[in-house]
Amino acid sequence: MSNQEMLDKLRDTIVTQNINGCAEATQEALDSGMTAVEIINDGLSVGMKIIGDKFEAAEVYLPQIMMSAKAMNAAMEILVPVLAEEKGADDEGVGLAVTYVQEGDIHDIGHRLVTTMLEANGFRIIDMGVDVPNDNIVEEIAKHKGKKVILVGSALMTTSMLGQKDTVSMLAEEGLRDSVKIMFGGAPVSDAWIAEIGADATAENAADAARVALEIMK
Amino acid sequence: MTTEYKLRMGDGKRIFMTKEQIVADLKEGMADAADLGSIPDLSADEIDKLVDIITMPSRMVGVEQGMEVPVTHDIGTIRIDGDQGNSGVGIPSSRLVGAMMHERAFGADTMELGHIDYSYKPAKPVIAQEMQTMEICQQNMIVPLLYGAMPNMGLYYTPDGPFENPGDLMKAFKIDEARQSMEHSAEHLTRDIVWIMQKMMASGSDGVNFDTIGAAGDGDMYASLHAIEALRKQFPDIYIEAGMAGELMLGMHGELEYDGTTLAGLWPHEQAPLVAKAGANVFGPVVNTNTSKSAAWNLGRAVTFIKAAVEASTLPCHVNMGMGVGGIPMLETPTIDAVSRASKAMVEIAGVDGI
Numbered sequence: 001m002s003n004q005e006m007l008d009k010l011r012d013t014i015v016t017q018n019i020n021g022c023a024e025a026t027q028e029a030l031d032s033g034m035t036a037v038e039i040i041n042d043g044l045s046v047g048m049k050i051i052g053d054k055f056e057a058a059e060v061y062l063p064q065i066m067m068s069a070k071a072m073n074a075a076m077e078i079l080v081p082v083l084a085e086e087k088g089a090d091d092e093g094v095g096l097a098v099t100y101v102q103e104g105d106i107h108d109i110g111h112r113l114v115t116t117m118l119e120a121n122g123f124r125i126i127d128m129g130v131d132v133p134n135d136n137i138v139e140e141i142a143k144h145k146g147k148k149v150i151l152v153g154s155a156l157m158t159t160s161m162l163g164q165k166d167t168v169s170m171l172a173e174e175g176l177r178d179s180v181k182i183m184f185g186g187a188p189v190s191d192a193w194i195a196e197i198g199a200d201a202t203a204e205n206a207a208d209a210a211r212v213a214l215e216i217m218k
Numbered sequence: 219m220t221t222e223y224k225l226r227m228g229d230g231k232r233i234f235m236t237k238e239q240i241v242a243d244l245k246e247g248m249a250d251a252a253d254l255g256s257i258p259d260l261s262a263d264e265i266d267k268l269v270d271i272i273t274m275p276s277r278m279v280g281v282e283q284g285m286e287v288p289v290t291h292d293i294g295t296i297r298i299d300g301d302q303g304n305s306g307v308g309i310p311s312s313r314l315v316g317a318m319m320h321e322r323a324f325g326a327d328t329m330e331l332g333h334i335d336y337s338y339k340p341a342k343p344v345i346a347q348e349m350q351t352m353e354i355c356q357q358n359m360i361v362p363l364l365y366g367a368m369p370n371m372g373l374y375y376t377p378d379g380p381f382e383n384p385g386d387l388m389k390a391f392k393i394d395e396a397r398q399s400m401e402h403s404a405e406h407l408t409r410d411i412v413w414i415m416q417k418m419m420a421s422g423s424d425g426v427n428f429d430t431i432g433a434a435g436d437g438d439m440y441a442s443l444h445a446i447e448a449l450r451k452q453f454p455d456i457y458i459e460a461g462m463a464g465e466l467m468l469g470m471h472g473e474l475e476y477d478g479t480t481l482a483g484l485w486p487h488e489q490a491p492l493v494a495k496a497g498a499n500v501f502g503p504v505v506n507t508n509t510s511k512s513a514a515w516n517l518g519r520a521v522t523f524i525k526a527a528v529e530a531s532t533l534p535c536h537v538n539m540g541m542g543v544g545g546i547p548m549l550e551t552p553t554i555d556a557v558s559r560a561s562k563a564m565v566e567i568a569g570v571d572g573i
Contacts, residue, residue, distance in 0.1 A: 058483040061469025063393045070391050112389050190510065 006032060007043040010075075014047025017067035019074050026075040036082040040122065044075055048120065052207025065207060066113060072120035083122075093122055095148030095217050098140055100128035102153055102167075105160035107186075110206065114152060114185060117210040123150070134167050138174050145179050150213055155186040164189075165197040172198075181216050185209060223273045226556050228509040228516050230547040237273065240514045244268050247511065247518030254466075255485040257526035260518070264567050268521065271563050272514055278558045281565045288327035288572040290459065290500075290536050291320055292366055292429045295331055295355075302550055305541070314355050321361045327572075328459075330366035330427050331355055337370035338411050339379070345414065349421040356422040362457060365418040366427030369411065369442045371434035374403035381406075384470065400471045404441035411445040416452070425457030425499070433463035435470025436481040439489075443476045443496040450497030460493045461502030461538055462486070465523060486523050490531035500572070503527040504538045509548050513556055517545035517563055524568040534571035537564050 001009075006029045013022035022044075029039050051068040054060040083093065099115045101108055108130045119125045128140060141151060151171075155161040164184045171177045182199040194202045201216050203209035222234040235243070244265055252259050260268070271279065281287070291297075293305065295316035300306025311319075313331060320326040331352055333341045341348055348365070355363055375383040381403045387396035415426050426449065432439040446458055467489065469482025477495050484492070486503035493501045505520035524544075528535045542548035545560040564570045 058466065058469075061472035061482050063388065063397065063469070063472045066388060066391060067393050070393075109385060109389055116391075 001032070003032075003034060003038075006034065007038075007046070010039060010043030011047040011050070014044055014068050014071050015050050017064055017071055019067065019071045022071035023074040023078060026078050030078070030082060036079040036086055039075070039079060040083075044072055045121070048072055048117075048207070048210070052205075052211070055205060055207050062109075062113075066116070069113070069116045069120050069206075073116065076120060076122070092148045093124065094214060095123060095150055096126065096144060097123040097150050097152050097213065098126045098128065098137070098144075099152045100132040100137060100154070101130040102155040102160040102163045103131055103133045104163065105155050105157055106130045107154075107156035110156070110186065111154040113206040114154065114209045117206045118152065118213055121210040121214060123213065134163065134170050137167055138170050138176065141171060141176050141180050142174065145176060148217060149179065150181040150183060150217055152183045152185070152209070152213065155184070155189065157186075158188045161186060161188045161193070164193075164199065168197050168199055181213075183209065183213060183216070224555070225272065225513045226547050226553065228507045228511050228513070228547050230549040230553065230556075233512060235512065235514065237269065240269055240272055240512075241265065243512045243514035244272075244518035247515035247520075248522045250515075251505075251519040251522035251526075255487060255523060255526060257485075257487060257522065260522055260525065260567070264521075264525075265518075267567055268514075268517060268563055271559050271566075272517065274559070278554045279562050280558065281562050285565055287565050287570065288536070289325065290328045290330075290427075290572055291324075291326045292330055292427055292461065293332045293336060295320075295329070296334055296336065300334065305550065313351055314358060317355050317363065318358060321359050326361060328362045328364065328424075329359065330364045331423075332366045332429075336367055336429070337373055338367045338407070338414050339370065339373045341367060341414050342410060345417050348414075349417050352418055352421040352423050356424075362424040364425040364427045364457065364459060365415065365423045366429050366459075367414075368430045368433060368463075369407055369428060369438050369445075370430070371400075371403050371407050371438040371441060374406055375399065379403065379406075397471050397473070400435075400437035401474075404437045404444075404474075407438070407441035408444045408448065411442070412448045412452070415445075415449055415456075419453055419456065425459065427459040427461065428498075429461050430463035431460055432467050435468040436474045437471050438463070439467055439481050440471075440474045440476060443492060446493070446496040446498050457500075458498040459500045459502060459536070460496075460498040461536075462489060462504045465503075465505045486527035487530040490527050490533065490535070494532045498533060500536050501527070501531050501533045502536050502538050503531075504543050505545070507542045507544075507546060507548055509542075513545065513547065513559075516547075517560055520545035520560070521563050521568045524564060524570060528569045528571075536572035537568070537570045539564065539573050 097118045101111045203212040295313040298316040301308045381399045384396035431442040467484040505523045
């Protein structure tokens with residue numbers, strides 16, 4: 001099998017949500033001498049882009065995109081140790097994503113999906129869970145000062161969304177604002193809200209969130 | 219100074235817009251619908267007509283003479299007695315009084331008996347009371363009186379029902395199990411709706427209203443279409459009204475089909491043929507209101523979607539008009555300026571058969 005055929009197979013296992021097949025194809029590609037970076041960038045990510053576009057076009061739905069993400073995760077479990085070897089132990093990769101749901105809010109399907117998509121796209125993850133007070137967020141970000149960190153917060157309700165403004169101002173007060181990129185999502189979050197509170201970005205959905213996160217971490 | 223017209227935002231806030239701004243928002247809303255649904259734009263004449271309707275000086279507007287349409291009420295019996303949680307006005311009265319007030323005072327052309335919980339499942343334990351009330355209402359009323367409730371498949375999931383909640387299962391990436399839970403719930407929902415309507419038809423009901431089909435996603439629609447099909451077979455003359463929950467059928471399952479068509483992702487004009495195929499008499503399409511956009515944007519979008527649904531439907535279309543749907547702002551008691559303008563636009567431009 002040529003390298004291109006191998007990459008096409010990797011892409012297709014993501015698009016068809018073939019979880020076991022994705023892990024097998026990943027191992028096969030590694031055994032044939034491809035690097036982990038090639039496998040991710042030219043095979044798996046292409047598949048995730050296709051499935052993300054289909055989700056945005058309402059051609060596939062939540063269950064399908066979650067299964068694609070699961071397939072990607074199965075591949076990443078094999079690839080993460082290889083990546084560390086390829087890049088060296090000190091390489092931070094695309095960065096660390098600290099994900100959480102705002103205080104007063106326990107809606108976590110979107111949060112979990114975004115977390116999975118970020119992980120599938122190479123971020124190391126600290127998932128702080130739901131109903132997280134701003135004090136805990138500031139404390140967590142402070143631990144990673146000086147590293148490549150993105151804070152990814154979710155709020156489904158307008159009432160909990162308001163807490164995102166305090167998150168940004170508290171990080172600024174603690175002198176941490178410049179050491180972290182901040183993304184917020186959830187049904188009520190808009191571009192205008194992101195601009196008003198001084199965050200960095202939002203995204204339309206989970207697939208878009210991974211794309212935006214990679215973009216602002218460049 | 220440029221003339222400004224009074225409009226509302228989708229959340230009901232009063233705003234002022236120039237004619238140019240109104241036209242721009244109408245076209246933007248229309249384009250959004252046309253893009254999402256792959257449906258035609260409105261014509262220039264139709265946009266002009268929408269502008270005329272929006273900028274009419276009267277606080278309340280009405281359709282042109284000869285263009286009057288039937289008005290069908292859902293939940294109406296509870297609207298008088300229920301509190302704000304039931305979109306009601308909290309005036310103590312029986313459901314019979316509520317139904318008769320709608321028939322004799324408010325001019326409703328068809329009416330519906332609904333239970334205060336307003337879903338099919340909770341009507342099961344009180345079916346004897348529902349049957350008796352239906353019989354008494356039928357003895358006192360002339361207009362067609364349906365039994366109505368929400369399919370509301372969410373009530374079949376834990377903690378409200380016997381099947382594990384697909385939301386919890388999906389969070390744990392148990393996708394197959396989540397889908398099985400939806401399929402089992404759909405079977406039970408179909409069975410319950412049919413059983414309830416067997417009882418209500420035995421009590422003299424003129425028919426059934428499926429209110430908010432698809433609220434729990436494509437499984438909800440799957441169950442409802444199968445219930446419609448079963449009821450049509452058992453009661454050839456039953457009047458079936460199939461009203462939708464939202465504009466887009468959400469793919470919670472993603473792969474359920476009816477008559478070879480995947481239900482997930484269907485827009486109103488694509489839902490209509492399936493509702494007809496199942497055996498309904500009337501289709502109730504829905505377009506949701508965006509609270510962050512103006513009434514002009516929302517109305518341009520809603521009329522574009524509904525016009526396409528009316529053209530695609532072999533059944534009469536009675537569009538859902540109320541808080542947060544049909545271009546009407548999301549207010550518990552929608553304002554008459556917005557309701558009457560949106561209704562006039564739906565009748566005169568989208569060509570709906572009823573509201």
